[in-house]
Amino acid sequence: MAENQTRRSFLQNLGVGLGTTAAAFTIPSLVSIPESKPKYEGKKLGIALVGLGSYAKNQLAVGLEQTPNCYLAGIVTGTPAKAEEWMKKYNIPKKNVYNYQTFDQIADNKDIDIVYVVLPNSMHHEYVIRAAKAGKHVMCEKPMANSVKDCQEMIKACKDAGVQLGIGYRMHFEPFTKEIIRMSREKVFGNVKFINSNFGFTIGDPTQWRLKKAMAGGGPLMDVGVYCVQGARYITGKEPLAVTAQFGPITDPTRFKDVEESLSWQFDFPDAVTVNGFTSYKTNIEQLFATYEQGFIHLSPAYSYGPIKGRTSQGELNLPIVHHQANMLEAIAREFQETKMFPAHISGEEGLKDMKYLTAIYEAAQTGKKISLV
Ligand code: NAD
Numbered sequence: 001m002a003e004n005q006t007r008r009s010f011l012q013n014l015g016v017g018l019g020t021t022a023a024a025f026t027i028p029s030l031v032s033i034p035e036s037k038p039k040y041e042g043k044k045l046g047i048a049l050v051g052l053g054s055y056a057k058n059q060l061a062v063g064l065e066q067t068p069n070c071y072l073a074g075i076v077t078g079t080p081a082k083a084e085e086w087m088k089k090y091n092i093p094k095k096n097v098y099n100y101q102t103f104d105q106i107a108d109n110k111d112i113d114i115v116y117v118v119l120p121n122s123m124h125h126e127y128v129i130r131a132a133k134a135g136k137h138v139m140c141e142k143p144m145a146n147s148v149k150d151c152q153e154m155i156k157a158c159k160d161a162g163v164q165l166g167i168g169y170r171m172h173f174e175p176f177t178k179e180i181i182r183m184s185r186e187k188v189f190g191n192v193k194f195i196n197s198n199f200g201f202t203i204g205d206p207t208q209w210r211l212k213k214a215m216a217g218g219g220p221l222m223d224v225g226v227y228c229v230q231g232a233r234y235i236t237g238k239e240p241l242a243v244t245a246q247f248g249p250i251t252d253p254t255r256f257k258d259v260e261e262s263l264s265w266q267f268d269f270p271d272a273v274t275v276n277g278f279t280s281y282k283t284n285i286e287q288l289f290a291t292y293e294q295g296f297i298h299l300s301p302a303y304s305y306g307p308i309k310g311r312t313s314q315g316e317l318n319l320p321i322v323h324h325q326a327n328m329l330e331a332i333a334r335e336f337q338e339t340k341m342f343p344a345h346i347s348g349e350e351g352l353k354d355m356k357y358l359t360a361i362y363e364a365a366q367t368g369k370k371i372s373l374v
Helices: 002-013 054-063 080-090 103-108 121-133 148-161 175-185 220-236 324-339 348-367
Strands: 045-050 070-076 114-117 137-140 165-167 192-200 242-247 262-269 273-280 285-292 295-299 310-312
Touching: 045 054, 045 324, 054 324, 070 080, 070 103, 070 324, 103 121, 114 121, 121 137, 121 148, 148 165, 148 348, 165 348, 175 220, 175 285, 175 295, 175 310, 192 220, 220 262, 220 273, 220 285, 220 348, 242 348, 262 348
Parallel strands: 045 070, 045 114, 114 137, 137 165, 192 273
Antiparallel strands: 192 285, 242 262, 262 273, 285 295, 295 310
């Protein structure tokens, strides 16, 4: 029985068999990743990265070297020296290199199937809409945008253009995360009662865009707090009903002139589930803890690039360590090749929901009131 259970867990961690039970969850079903990787004979999907900063360079481009079904086909950058470097490194032809002025010409480029926007948060809105108007499917980094209105406009632009829109929620594809979602869904420890979800780090350069409200939309809540909101949603499979929140003290006025330094919030979820969230640019912390009627799960690290580590009241979780971005991009490519759609659980509508919750957390902290979400 133990062996059967292990194999079952293993298969489920690869996504096999998750499709049907997941339907009851508000975050739509997780993508099925086949157990073995058949050799792919069709056209690889060409991805163009827009913005060649830290995440594009150190994570996405590296991931795209490991994906059988998609590859780095093009780049969009405002820096000619970067264009030269990337063309050489990734063998990208000059015709697939754009800057922010020539970007719209990507419409005529058959090599590019998906445009992946990896710019500062305030720029997601413009570039997702321009990519959609160019007739390209679009992936957009988190947080989806800086306002609910921007998210709605991005969704509309993609619908109008008949293109797919996905948000880069890489944890949805990550084995430890998928396992705790399965355990929650199958009520291995009964019903969830309480969740504690934190993500914070010590921020460096005081001049960076992440500390400017106009570009970042806010502070750590927008940047990493969004993972905690996601964590609560994928553990419960439900949507929050109300929220209270409090800004933490400013201990570093040089950095935190414009955005919050830290923030705590409390979500009421259905069935009397309480979620405590905390995010900070001055505290290194990262965990997702949930107690259930008969046990607990604890991931820490829970959201960064890993290796993710976890244990439950049954013991250590021992699961494959994956490259998050390769794993996500390959899963999206396979789903798209099979269905012509991106996985529903990373849709623009999901990004919009998170944006509504982030906005409500700020409103609760600013007003001191409990904000209803229903
Ligand atoms: P970054 O500052 O390293 O890169 C931003 C890029 O945008 C740079 O190449 C910069 O040249 C370019 N850019 C173009 N116009 C700009 C302007 N006006 N001001 C500033 N930069 C400009 O940032 P990053 O860490 O790569 O983050 C980019 C996006 O990716 C953000 O939305 C962030 O939230 C997201 N991100 C996601 C993850 C994840 O794990 N999913 C991790 C890191 C970042």
